[in-house]
Amino acid sequence: MARNQTLKLNDGNTIPQLGFGVWQVDADVAEDVVAKALQIGYRHIDTAKIYGNEEGVGRAIANSGIPREELFVTTKLWNEDQGYESTLEAVDKSLERLGLDYVDLYLIHWSQPEKGKYLDTWKAFQEIKASGKARSIGVSNFTEKALQDVLDTGVVPAAHQIELHPYFNQRAMREIDARHGIVTEAWSPLGQGKADLQDATVQEIARAHGATPAQVVIAWHLAIGNVVFPKSVTPERIQENWDAQDLTLSQEEVARIDALTRDDGRIGPDPADFND
Numbered sequence: 001m002a003r004n005q006t007l008k009l010n011d012g013n014t015i016p017q018l019g020f021g022v023w024q025v026d027a028d029v030a031e032d033v034v035a036k037a038l039q040i041g042y043r044h045i046d047t048a049k050i051y052g053n054e055e056g057v058g059r060a061i062a063n064s065g066i067p068r069e070e071l072f073v074t075t076k077l078w079n080e081d082q083g084y085e086s087t088l089e090a091v092d093k094s095l096e097r098l099g100l101d102y103v104d105l106y107l108i109h110w111s112q113p114e115k116g117k118y119l120d121t122w123k124a125f126q127e128i129k130a131s132g133k134a135r136s137i138g139v140s141n142f143t144e145k146a147l148q149d150v151l152d153t154g155v156v157p158a159a160h161q162i163e164l165h166p167y168f169n170q171r172a173m174r175e176i177d178a179r180h181g182i183v184t185e186a187w188s189p190l191g192q193g194k195a196d197l198q199d200a201t202v203q204e205i206a207r208a209h210g211a212t213p214a215q216v217v218i219a220w221h222l223a224i225g226n227v228v229f230p231k232s233v234t235p236e237r238i239q240e241n242w243d244a245q246d247l248t249l250s251q252e253e254v255a256r257i258d259a260l261t262r263d264d265g266r267i268g269p270d271p272a273d274f275n276d
């Protein structure tokens with residue numbers, strides 16, 4: 001697969017399919033780690049207000065010398081900021097911390113169905129897009145019902161970021177996203193580096209290609225059309241994950257990994273129950 005392949009979003013913008021995630025990257029190391037990723041070739045960075053490292057990400061971008069239009073930066077609205085006015089304030093603060101005039105993608109981090117604020121928030125998101133502060137707008141961790149409510153506004157999210165890895169492959173939600181032209185983004189794509197990477201099938205496929213289990217899992221995400229942003233703070237692994245673009249799995253291998261999904265595969269919170 002070509003490096004830095006992009007997918008087309010439903011609003012006409014494009015998104016690099018392989019990016020770099022920075023959840024649980026401490027604020028004081030974020031700058032160095034993101035600088036390393038950019039040096040390796042990553043052009044898509046996935047952060048969020050709640051990660052507490054937007055400033056470090058912003059400094060790495062500023063010091064990289066890479067033209068802004070070559071980068072794709074995502075940040076997310078945290079739960080406490082949901083609501084119309086508070087969303088408009090929150091995006092300005094994120095942009096200030098990032099040192100950017102705009103983000104490429106702004107996401108509602110969790111639907112928080114019991115709070116019932118996501119439609120007001122979505123209204124503000126449309127204004128944020130119209131003002132140019134976000135090139136694209138989308139959602140993350142939305143329940144099927146919350147996603148339908150958003151679709152009913154007539155403004156279709158460009159992306160839906162959800163937990164997705166071989167042991168939790170979200171086929172149903174991916175099909176819903178695809179039906180509406182929404183790009184699915186996979187969070188915790190490596191299953192946080194645990195059971196998914198130890199899986200016997202993944203390991204066997206890795207051996208057959210002289211690749212690593214992480215590379216096999218990333219290649220699987222790319223093959224099934226996900227946007228993916230594995231996280232690592234280790235330079236060798238940041239490089240290894242990037243090199244996964246050189247690995248092409250056969251249809252049979254993709255199908256074998258598709259079959260690994262399990263009912264108890266979820267690692268993070270269920271969006272339906274996460275209302276804090």
Ligand code: NAD
Nearest residue numbers: 021022023046187188189190191192193214230231232237
């Ligand atoms: P991940 O699946 O990317 O796993 C990261 C962990 O896997 C690392 O900490 C490391 O222990 C291990 N790892 C990384 N590269 C490896 C390699 N080559 N070989 C072996 N082990 C390796 O988990 P993640 O950080 O949870 O998810 C990635 C990104 O998704 C986050 O950084 C964040 O940007 C995003 N995310 C979003 C949400 C959301 O609610 N929208 C939630 C979680 C994560």
